[in-house]
Amino acid sequence: MIAMSDLFRISLRQVVRQRNYGVVLSIALGITAYIVLAVLGREIRYKIGQDMVLMGGVNVINVLMTDSQYPGQPVREFYPETVRAIEGLPGVYMVSRNIRNNVSFNLRGEGERSLQVSFIGVDEYYAETFSLEAVAGRLLTAEDVSGRRRVCLLGLDAARDLYGGAGQSLGKFLFLDKEVFEVVGVITGVMLGSQRRGGFLPITSMIDRNWGGGKVTRLYVRATGWEDVAGLVKLIPDVVRSHQAAPYVRLETQEDQLKRIRFTFMWVESLLWLGIAASLMLGGFGIWTGTFAAVRARTREVGLKKAMGGSDADILAQFLAEALCKAVTGGFLGIIVGALLVETGAALLDTGFSYGLLATSSLASIVFSAVIGVAGGLYPAIQASRMDVVTALRFE
Amino acid sequence: MPVILARDLHKRYAGFDPVLRGVDMEAEAGEMVAVMGPSGCGKSTMLHILGMLHAPDSGRLEILGTDVFSLNREQTAAFRRVNMGFVMQSSNLFDHSTVFENVEFPLIYEGIPPKERWERVIRALDLVRLTARVHYRSNRLSGGEQQRAAIARAMVNNPRILLADEPTGALDVRTSSHIMENFRALCHCGGVCLVMVTHDPKMAEYCDTIYTLEEGVLHCRKRELKEIAAPAEGWESALAANEWSGEGDIPPVPEQRGILGFLKSLLLEK
Numbered sequence A: 001m002i003a004m005s006d007l008f009r010i011s012l013r014q015v016v017r018q019r020n021y022g023v024v025l026s027i028a029l030g031i032t033a034y035i036v037l038a039v040l041g042r043e044i045r046y047k048i049g050q051d052m053v054l055m056g057g058v059n060v061i062n063v064l065m066t067d068s069q070y071p072g073q074p075v076r077e078f079y080p081e082t083v084r085a086i087e088g089l090p091g092v093y094m095v096s097r098n099i100r101n102n103v104s105f106n107l108r109g110e111g112e113r114s115l116q117v118s119f120i121g122v123d124e125y126y127a128e129t130f131s132l133e134a135v136a137g138r139l140l141t142a143e144d145v146s147g148r149r150r151v152c153l154l155g156l157d158a159a160r161d162l163y164g165g166a167g168q169s170l171g172k173f174l175f176l177d178k179e180v181f182e183v184v185g186v187i188t189g190v191m192l193g194s195q196r197r198g199g200f201l202p203i204t205s206m207i208d209r210n211w212g213g214g215k216v217t218r219l220y221v222r223a224t225g226w227e228d229v230a231g232l233v234k235l236i237p238d239v240v241r242s243h244q245a246a247p248y249v250r251l252e253t254q255e256d257q258l259k260r261i262r263f264t265f266m267w268v269e270s271l272l273w274l275g276i277a278a279s280l281m282l283g284g285f286g287i288w289t290g291t292f293a294a295v296r297a298r299t300r301e302v303g304l305k306k307a308m309g310g311s312d313a314d315i316l317a318q319f320l321a322e323a324l325c326k327a328v329t330g331g332f333l334g335i336i337v338g339a340l341l342v343e344t345g346a347a348l349l350d351t352g353f354s355y356g357l358l359a360t361s362s363l364a365s366i367v368f369s370a371v372i373g374v375a376g377g378l379y380p381a382i383q384a385s386r387m388d389v390v391t392a393l394r395f396e
Numbered sequence B: 001m002p003v004i005l006a007r008d009l010h011k012r013y014a015g016f017d018p019v020l021r022g023v024d025m026e027a028e029a030g031e032m033v034a035v036m037g038p039s040g041c042g043k044s045t046m047l048h049i050l051g052m053l054h055a056p057d058s059g060r061l062e063i064l065g066t067d068v069f070s071l072n073r074e075q076t077a078a079f080r081r082v083n084m085g086f087v088m089q090s091s092n093l094f095d096h097s098t099v100f101e102n103v104e105f106p107l108i109y110e111g112i113p114p115k116e117r118w119e120r121v122i123r124a125l126d127l128v129r130l131t132a133r134v135h136y137r138s139n140r141l142s143g144g145e146q147q148r149a150a151i152a153r154a155m156v157n158n159p160r161i162l163l164a165d166e167p168t169g170a171l172d173v174r175t176s177s178h179i180m181e182n183f184r185a186l187c188h189c190g191g192v193c194l195v196m197v198t199h200d201p202k203m204a205e206y207c208d209t210i211y212t213l214e215e216g217v218l219h220c221r222k223r224e225l226k227e228i229a230a231p232a233e234g235w236e237s238a239l240a241a242n243e244w245s246g247e248g249d250i251p252p253v254p255e256q257r258g259i260l261g262f263l264k265s266l267l268l269e270k
């Protein structure tokens, strides 16, 4: 039996000299796509998902106490323990407390402007839960909330209507029910909606004054990803009830949007995997036909080698090794390109990636491509090894 | 003891008339045997049977004292690897390969370590005066050079038997006689037994024994056996003693071992 070192040296030489790179490239393509998807898939999905998902507010779950709709019921609020328990659930990114009912004040603006502005009570997590940003000043801080301070935020439209711009409204004092509140920031964001015309007070400040009922009657639960929403919707009511009485707790999600996004993602993802599978299959098929073609084109060579004493196993090993070399060369190429893409992709998406995952998927790729090489090359190689010597020698 | 002893070989292809109807042949070490006959009379078939590439329908064949038809596929390949060399009419060399890579191949099958291969390849090429072409791609050689490279490849394993199927069939007279000189040196000085199929009487004249294949039976035309002291070590030692040396300088061993050397050889050779 031919020595392994010779076998692979000769096979590699053949592969290089035949210049049959189509097969190598197609396998490389498949492996590249596989590596990128395997290593960065989660991050890509999250990143692409985030914009899409947040615009629809799809991964925010509203948890409401609806007691007020039932006559005779006491109005219940969410206890801090309940909030902490929800925060501890897997898949929960953050929980923001909110007072469902708003409170309206007639405000005096610049000049003779006057405006009815409705305020809601929020905490320091509100802005991040809805991906809001401060266009001027700052967001509410934990100190604002725990210190029960007399500060407030304005929506961008409210700030413009009252003072003609975001910057101008900073530091202004608002008279709310004869008390003075300082405007410390102006916020905006896609998900803010009509509340852009409103204002925001620390929940504690509202509770102290019994504004809007003075109770935390709503939680905004932001899930880490949209995939987590369904599971959380099932879990949250039980978690709430295990910490407090909450007979009329209700959950609201963007069911339709969620469905649509789930559907879109399923399609995108299955198309991607289909592409990978197709390109790998193309490579395998290329190896299959390529090896067949090689066997046919080199029938005479097979005859000559058998005549000089090459055994069936030698011939089999040679064609198989060539197929394997092509496939694994493609695999290595794919890994290199894939790793580079992962690096740049991670930099572009501004996320990290797991080197362990890269290593395992590279290993899997090598195994993959070897399997493709063997699977594609085995049958033609067996055919070659079984070939009758004289038939092969008489072949021109 | 004859090197080749064939008795009553019969062969017919299914659905056709018999091609061989009782071939008897004996050949000694150092003997040059020519088999002549018109095209299609079964010369190649006979040679293939002698080379164990084909099984006959009946008959007995002993090579170097071994009843070769009792061997299985694997053993047959091994026997061929050690004892036989083949030269075909044309297209003998592997595509995409240099002369060195071609001649090296039987050594690879035999498991000769890479270090020893260069010298043996060069010595085999020296035999056919082709050392200067050692790094040529096979498709850049002339027809005669290709046949000489094929002879070198057939001889590199130091076989006792050389089977040639019209080795000069595609060559001009001058080149043909040059090749016949090569064969004669091998046989008469190296003790190699050559069985050569040809339909060219001039080439047959170089041989000690001439058979014609007619109606599926061998007829002996001439047999002048010379006394040959066949050296046990084969042609190499005999030829070395006989100062039969190639022309031109023997190229030094190219140090192409190792990964770098291999990569270099991949890139440089066109």
Ligand SMILES: Nc1ncnc2c1ncn2[C@@H]1O[C@H](COP(=O)(O)OP(=O)(O)O)[C@@H](O)[C@H]1O
Pocket: B013, B014, B016, B019, B037, B038, B039, B040, B041, B042, B043, B044, B045, B046
């Ligand atoms: N595989 C085969 N099947 C049937 N007939 C064959 C086969 N191979 C060769 N023959 C026939 O056997 C005869 C002898 O062929 P061959 O040995 O090649 O003759 P030669 O070498 O003397 O020209 C020819 O008539 C040829 O057509």
Ligand SMILES: [Mg+2]
Pocket: B043, B044, B045, B165
């Ligand atoms: Mg013939």
